[in-house]
Amino acid sequence: MVSALQVDTVSSGNRVPQSGQSEYVLEVVNARKEFPGVVALDDVSLRIRPGTVHALMGENGAGKSTLMKIIAGIYQPDGGEIRLRGEPVTLETPLAAQEAGIAMIHQELLLMNQMTVAENIWIRREPLNKFGLVDHAEMHRMTAELFDRLNIHLDPEAEISELSVANRQMVEIAKAVSFNSDVLIMDEPTSAITEKEVAHLFEIIRDLRAKGIGIVYITHKMNELFEIADEFSVFRDGHYIGTHLSSEVTRDDIIRMMVGREITQMFPKEEVELGDVVMSVKNLTLEGVFHDISFDLRQGEILGFAGLVGSGRSNVAEALFGVTPATSGTIEIEGKPVEIKTSHDAIKLGMAFLTEDRKETGCFLPLDIQENAQVAVIHDDFVSNGFVNESKLVDACIEMCKKLRVKTPNMHECIENLSGGNQQKVLIARWLLTNPKILILDEPTRGIDVGAKAEIHSLITQLAHNGVAVIMISSEMPEVLGMSDRIVVMHEGHATGILDRSEADQVKIMDLAAQ
Structure with a gap:
């Protein structure tokens, strides 16, 4: 369908509205940004209408986040122009962007862990009493009022470090909304929240859209684009590819625009003859977190772990790898009982562990x-x-x-x-x-574009074909169903069932995950 459309259907070609007469709340015209050895953005343009959700799509490294950081005043462009409500502006700092009416929710959360929810939301904007000191009671009231408007149920006085990743994301969303901005940028806002919280976020977005706010929404999830976005733009390798109405394209159209090629098989699972049991887990327990987890893992097997956020999936992975050792139960590697008290122990036994949060526990x-x-x-x-x-x-x-x-x-x-x-x-x-002989992958494709997902899925399949035993934890149901030989389903720290690939479907998994 894309081939039948003009490249810039929504923004009417290259027409630039006259100053003061703009139909756009935000325009980026011919932006360029270079870093040492790489051109991140090359003559890129973007136009956002008030009262619309404009999705920004592209593979990782396409330039989406770079452009958003330019709009948010974090980076300075090497060329091009930014216009707000038709007027050229220079956004030299994030504070300047905020004062101009632009707020951004970053993919990597930027909250202060040792401060309260209210302190994080109103930092540098704290209400003061007549003595010039922070009025904590008023700040609490303002936060409670904001949460009531957004239907967020969090304690304003709770410390950020006490919150789950999902609740921290909701704090970031509330903070961005609190600026009452004309433009709100959301960079992968659903990457760490549950389906129920996604539905809640979409309610907030629809309310903001109805109030005339222009929302830029970066996502790798196709279903989100079709559910919440009015229009979308695609970037590839630092270049602008096109803008279209969401209602006028298919999922395959968007993928072709993003990657410049067909992706014929998203889940290239091969039937592999499974080898001997490489890991046997019996009644593994971490008091207060999960209980009596038992399973066998074979050479060449991809064992999926499914369940809702908070079910204990990641905690089991951390116990297996010695990050937080189990309090009871047994682990055998190739038939021999082992004690895994540290990650070093696990690595020496031929294990590897890709953690869920690449910023906090993965990257240096x-x-x-x-x-x-x-x-x-x-x-x-x-x-x-x-x-x-x-x-x-x-x-x-x-x-x-x-x-x-x-x-x-x-x-x-x-x-x-x-x-x-x-x-x-x-x-x-x-x-x-x-x-590794045993590879544990916790959310291996979170925040990954569709092209890279296919590459990583192919890599996982190849590793299994070569005899590596894989444990794969994922919140994405199609990924679990498409890649796993068997699926362990968890609910509130218990394994509620193990499904074979031939019998597993979304309904059975959700029934077990919600018991």
Whole structure:
């Protein structure tokens, strides 16, 4: 369907409205941004109408977040122009952008963990009493009023560190709304919240849209685009590809625009003859968190873990890898009982663990790609006479990052400068370099674009084909169903069932997950 449309259907070609007569609340015209060794944005334009939700689509590294950071005053463009309500503006700082009427919810949460919910929302805007001191009672009242308007049920005095990731996301959303901005940017706002909370967020978005706010919505989830977006724009490799009404395209149209190619198989699961039991878990328990978890994992098997947020899936993974050791139960590796008290124990046993939160527990953000990729490698392939073969290690890291198509000018680029999806690829490279026998993947494609998802799914399938035993935790039902040989379903710390691939479907999983 896309081929039959004009490239800029929604924004009427390249017409630029006259100053003061703009039908757009926000325009970016011919923006350019370069970083050392890479052009992140090349002559990119975007136009946002008031009272609409405009989705921004593209693979990781396409330039979406870079453009949003320019609009939010975090980066300065090397060329082009930004217009608000038809007037050219210069947004030199995030504060300048906020004062101009632009608020942004970042993909990586930026809250202060040791401060309260209310303090985070009103930071630098705290109400003061007659003595010039922060009026905490008034700040509490303002927060409660904001939460009541948004139907958010959180304690304003709760410390951020006490909240779940999902509730922290709701605080970020409330903070952005509190600015009463004309433009609200949401970068992957549903990546860490439940389906129920997504429905709640969409109610908030529809209310804001009805009030005339222009919303820029970055997402990798196609179903969200069709449910909440009025129109969308696609970027690819730092270039603007096109803008269309959501009602005029199909999912396949959008994928072709994003990746420039057909993706014929999203879940390339192969039937692999399973080998011997490589891990046997019996009655694994972490008091107060999960109880009596038992399963066997075979060579070449992809064992999915499904369940609602808070079911204990990630806690089981952390216990298996020694992050938070279990209080009782047994683990056998290749038939031998083992004690896993630390992650070092797990790595020595041939295990690897991609954690759920790449920012908090995955990436070493101040370090470069090479340092992040090599940090877990301790096996003999790279050690001779007690010394690390640095040249061999560097070559292996480069080769693995090439295999995973990490987009970077070089291996010395700080990992913090990469897109979320490319950070995820570096973390996967880190663990594949250890040649694991057992690979635990917690939300391996969270925040990953559709093209990279297909690549990672293909990689997981290949690893299983080569005999690696995989535990894959995912909140995305199609991923669990499409990739798993068997599925362990959890509810409130208990395994409520194990389903074979041949019998599993969404209804059965949800029945077990909601028991």
